[in-house]
Amino acid sequence: MLTAILTGFLFSIFLVFTGRFFKGKLSILASLIPLGLFVYFFKYIPAITNGEVIMRSYEWIPSFNVNLGFKLDGLSLLFSLMITGIGFLVFAYTSSYLKGHEYLDRFYGYLASFMGAMLGLVLSDNMITLFVFWELTSISSFFLIGFNNTNPASRKSAMTALGITGIGGLFLLAGALLLNNMTGTYSISEMLTMSEAIRSNEFYFVAVLFLFGAAFTKSAQFPFHFWLPGAMKAPTPVSTYLHSATMVKAGVYLLMRFTPVLGGENIWNTTLVIVGGITMLYSAVHTIFRTDLKGILAYSTISALGILVFLIGLGTQEAFLAAAVFIIVHALYKATLFLVTGIIDHQTHTRDVTRLSGLNKIMLPVGIAGILAAISSAGIPPTIGFVGKELTYEATFHSETLMVFLIIGIVITKILLLYAGFVAGIKPFTGKLPEALEKTKKPGPILWIPPLLLAILGIVFGVAPFIIESSLVKPVVEAMGADASEIHLALWHGFNMVFILSLITIGVGTALYFIIKPSAKLEQGIARLDFIAPENILEKFNALFVGFSNFWTNFFQNGYLRNYISIIILFLVVLVGYIMIGNTSFAIDYNSLSKITVYEITTTLILIAGIFYTVFTDSRLAAVAAMGVVGLSICLIFVFYSAPDLAMTQFSIDTLTVILFVLVLYKLPKYLKLSDYKTRVRDGILSSIFGLIITTLALQVLAEPVSKEVGNYYAANSYLEAHGKNVVNVILVDFRGADTMIEISVLSIAAVGVFGLMKLRLKMKDRRRYADTSLNAENENKKK
Amino acid sequence: MRTTIILKTASNYLLPVLLVFSIFILLRGHYLPGGGFVGGLIASIAFILHSFANGLNKTKELLIMHPGFLLPIGLAISFLSGLAPVIFYDLPFMTGLWSHDEIAILGSVGSALFFDIGVYLVVNGVTLTIIFTISESA
Numbered sequence: 057m058l059t060a061i062l063t064g065f066l067f068s069i070f071l072v073f074t075g076r077f078f079k080g081k082l083s084i085l086a087s088l089i090p091l092g093l094f095v096y097f098f099k100y101i102p103a104i105t106n107g108e109v110i111m112r113s114y115e116w117i118p119s120f121n122v123n124l125g126f127k128l129d130g131l132s133l134l135f136s137l138m139i140t141g142i143g144f145l146v147f148a149y150t151s152s153y154l155k156g157h158e159y160l161d162r163f164y165g166y167l168a169s170f171m172g173a174m175l176g177l178v179l180s181d182n183m184i185t186l187f188v189f190w191e192l193t194s195i196s197s198f199f200l201i202g203f204n205n206t207n208p209a210s211r212k213s214a215m216t217a218l219g220i221t222g223i224g225g226l227f228l229l230a231g232a233l234l235l236n237n238m239t240g241t242y243s244i245s246e247m248l249t250m251s252e253a254i255r256s257n258e259f260y261f262v263a264v265l266f267l268f269g270a271a272f273t274k275s276a277q278f279p280f281h282f283w284l285p286g287a288m289k290a291p292t293p294v295s296t297y298l299h300s301a302t303m304v305k306a307g308v309y310l311l312m313r314f315t316p317v318l319g320g321e322n323i324w325n326t327t328l329v330i331v332g333g334i335t336m337l338y339s340a341v342h343t344i345f346r347t348d349l350k351g352i353l354a355y356s357t358i359s360a361l362g363i364l365v366f367l368i369g370l371g372t373q374e375a376f377l378a379a380a381v382f383i384i385v386h387a388l389y390k391a392t393l394f395l396v397t398g399i400i401d402h403q404t405h406t407r408d409v410t411r412l413s414g415l416n417k418i419m420l421p422v423g424i425a426g427i428l429a430a431i432s433s434a435g436i437p438p439t440i441g442f443v444g445k446e447l448t449y450e451a452t453f454h455s456e457t458l459m460v461f462l463i464i465g466i467v468i469t470k471i472l473l474l475y476a477g478f479v480a481g482i483k484p485f486t487g488k489l490p491e492a493l494e495k496t497k498k499p500g501p502i503l504w505i506p507p508l509l510l511a512i513l514g515i516v517f518g519v520a521p522f523i524i525e526s527s528l529v530k531p532v533v534e535a536m537g538a539d540a541s542e543i544h545l546a547l548w549h550g551f552n553m554v555f556i557l558s559l560i561t562i563g564v565g566t567a568l569y570f571i572i573k574p575s576a577k578l579e580q581g582i583a584r585l586d587f588i589a590p591e592n593i594l595e596k597f598n599a600l601f602v603g604f605s606n607f608w609t610n611f612f613q614n615g616y617l618r619n620y621i622s623i624i625i626l627f628l629v630v631l632v633g634y635i636m637i638g639n640t641s642f643a644i645d646y647n648s649l650s651k652i653t654v655y656e657i658t659t660t661l662i663l664i665a666g667i668f669y670t671v672f673t674d675s676r677l678a679a680v681a682a683m684g685v686v687g688l689s690i691c692l693i694f695v696f697y698s699a700p701d702l703a704m705t706q707f708s709i710d711t712l713t714v715i716l717f718v719l720v721l722y723k724l725p726k727y728l729k730l731s732d733y734k735t736r737v738r739d740g741i742l743s744s745i746f747g748l749i750i751t752t753l754a755l756q757v758l759a760e761p762v763s764k765e766v767g768n769y770y771a772a773n774s775y776l777e778a779h780g781k782n783v784v785n786v787i788l789v790d791f792r793g794a795d796t797m798i799e800i801s802v803l804s805i806a807a808v809g810v811f812g813l814m815k816l817r818l819k820m821k822d823r824r825r826y827a828d829t830s831l832n833a834e835n836e837n838k839k840k
Numbered sequence: 841m842r843t844t845i846i847l848k849t850a851s852n853y854l855l856p857v858l859l860v861f862s863i864f865i866l867l868r869g870h871y872l873p874g875g876g877f878v879g880g881l882i883a884s885i886a887f888i889l890h891s892f893a894n895g896l897n898k899t900k901e902l903l904i905m906h907p908g909f910l911l912p913i914g915l916a917i918s919f920l921s922g923l924a925p926v927i928f929y930d931l932p933f934m935t936g937l938w939s940h941d942e943i944a945i946l947g948s949v950g951s952a953l954f955f956d957i958g959v960y961l962v963v964n965g966v967t968l969t970i971i972f973t974i975s976e977s978a
Contacts, residue, residue: 785875804965
């Protein structure tokens with residue numbers, strides 16, 4: 057199982073090194089990887105149907121109870137199949153969609169690592185592992201959303217998505233730590249057995265809040281939903297994969313996974329119903345006011361996620377069943393619609409729904425896929441969408457409180473979703489073909505086969521729901537802690553209240569489709585209310601925050617080295633001085649100090665002279681040279697006290713520092729601004745106090761009895777164990793070799809940093825491209 | 841940069857001497873004062889002196905490759921010397937491995953020496969990269 061998860065990452069690393077040699081010829085190979093994984097997970101279906109749960113565990117950090125524990129049960133199997141199955145289609149689709157793109161390999165690399173992270177997420181049984189994969193999905197989606205990195209809007213929405221989902225990840229980590237504190241384990245399976253104890257724990261409430269924070273941000277629940285429409289700046293395959301089928305469902309997955317652990321209490325259920333309810337209604341209403349196909353789909357995705365959260369919140373076996381079916385329904389129709397939108401965008405170069413119609417004359421198979429998906433999303437028989445909708449209504453009907461309100465809410469949502477599905481899936485393909493689109497080229501089969509396949513699956517599952525009944529749906533319901541033995545999926549439920557509601561939904565929704573035409577006017581109308589939208593409130597808060605941190609930075613980090621040093625020294629003086637007040641007994645044992653020789657006196661005099669010269673000279677160069685003198689005098693002192701190693705190193709370092717200083721000074725302007733009298737006095741006082749404190753501190757340290765144990769150990773063992781007589785060097789390369797290893801790594805990073813800052817400039821071509829895009833963005837802003 | 845004939849001539853002789861000295865310092869580090877860190881610093885001083893006397897381009901020609909390449913090489917040598925006991929003898933990471941026979945000047949050779957060589961290369965690479973980069977971007 058670990059191999060399955062790592063495949064994605066391995067492939068992604070492989071591409072980094074080989075991508076440039078293949079230049080896009082890897083597309084076929086790339087789509088074989090998710091296909092292989094799909095087959096791998098598919099083979100587990102019989103076992104899972106029989107109620108088996110497959111566990112694998114690999115040690116990672118045993119001392120912290122963190123292992124790579126994986127669990128394959130109904131829930132994770134459903135998600136794994138979705139990730140790999142839709143992944144396969146998206147990979148294949150991309151090979152045609154981004155054909156010849158300069159960075160196609162890079163794109164596949166991101167996509168593959170995303171797939172790996174997502175698989176790890178749904179399979180993890182250990183909460184820390186879960187957290188790691190959770191954040192990995194955020195990071196890889198950041199790369200994918202910002203794939204068009206020359207477009208400022210793309211970059212911005214990638215940042216927003218990363219910010220929101222990343223913060224959610226931190227909530228998850230906090231929740232994991234808290235739950236570990238409560239139960240003593242990170243394993244979710246073990247937590248399952250302790251569900252009672254967790255719910256009666258006094259921190260239960262906080263743990264629930266943390267998990268909600270994670271789930272709501274990831275699954276774009278109100279008021280964190282706004283990153284998702286922004287994320288539509290990504291290429292369409294990404295939108296399909298991340299924002300309809302997989303990543304955004306991670307939050308839903310988390311809620312489902314923790315329902316048996318934390319669920320059942322009022323706070324869990326009520327909150328989920330409220331948040332899910334608001335989200336589904338809010339964003340369903342939004343779909344009316346969008347003209348961008350992707351915008352419509354994004355909002356209807358949020359709405360669907362709201363429905364899922366709502367269903368999980370209802371907390372009954374029926375609701376879980378409805379959620380399980382609806383996940384499949386939504387994945388199938390939404391992925392189809394996104395892929396269809398991608399094709400339209402690719403062929404016609406527009407996604408403005410008001411300008412699209414009659415396209416089925418050009419791309420009939422795409423049209424069929426779109427219309428089938430729209431029917432499924434509308435819940436019209438005989439699609440699986442119909443089954444899903446019936447179950448949802450049924451579950452809402454049996455809710456204990458406020459049933460009427462919930463029913464009204466879900467019906468309105470479904471009506472609006474039907475409208476959105478029709479606009480996205482049917483509108484572009486019916487009616488008259490506008491002149492502007494007459495010359496549109498036909499899309500290739502690799503483009504239209506994936507959506508058509510998904511759309512047909514929606515019908516197949518609808519006609520024969522028993523295919524998914526015991527293999528996929530039942531195990532999910534069981535994994536959520538409900539009894540699944542009575543479940544029976546059927547297309548025809550009989551003529552009852554639910555069916556009447558269905559008829560109303562379809563009737564009103566269809567009427568709505570014919571009455572309201574999406575138009576730019578509507579979109580502008582709603583834009584007037586933007587100032588109270590959560591994203592704008594956040595933006596204002598953001599601006600405030602940036603303003604404050606600008607002030608803060610300018611105050612403390614104003615770019616003058618002298619100020620930094622003054623602040624650091626002042627801080628030390630206050631801190632150390634405060635501790636020393638009242639704690640210093642000045643018990644200096646003068647007898648323990650050795651006699652001063654004439655060499656030492658001379659060296660110290662040179663040292664003092666050097667310091668005074670550094671301070672009072674007018675020339676930078678002279679100051680640097682005098683500093684060098686100070687350093688060399690210290691070398692001499694080291695030599696007196698028989699530390700040749702130190703002296704040698706200090707000597708070399710000192711020389712190099714002086715050289716570096718001279719090199720830098722060479723570039724500074726000639727003009728030297730000397731401090732005025734006041735500043736000099738201030739600095740003088742500050743440094744005198746600092747010197748005094750350090751001297752006292754040093755004497756104080758000497759007066760303390762020193763433990764020689766460590767030193768003795770090194771001295772005694774350096775030859776015996778490390779074959780070296782030079783203890784200093786043995787410590788460096790042997791006893792504390794790992795330290796040195798890390799140190800040289802840090803040094804290397806510093807060198808690379810210097811090199812990068814001074815040398816690497818963007819290539820001329822890239823620079824021009826950046827300039828162009830930001831210029832365009834500016835112009836657009838001006839026009840507005 | 842104007843330089844005197846004396847410095848130019850001296851640096852030509854000093855470069856090999858300093859380099860040999862730096863290697864000497866590196867190799868004897870295990871028994872006497874010295875080691876990879878100081879050795880690396882001395883070597884880089886030798887090159888910097890050469891560049892001051894003859895100009896940066898001459899020194900670069902001498903080095904053949906950019907000093908930045910020394911970083912990965914040095915890191916790899918150090919890391920592999922730490923990894924060798926894990927791979928060959930199934931001992932913990934960074935366990936010292938030692939040859940049985942002593943070699944004349946070096947004493948017994950062990951993985952620590954290779955580790956030190958790695959440090960030597962990295963230190964050299966870091967100093968030269970930083971100083972060359974800064975002096976180039978005039």
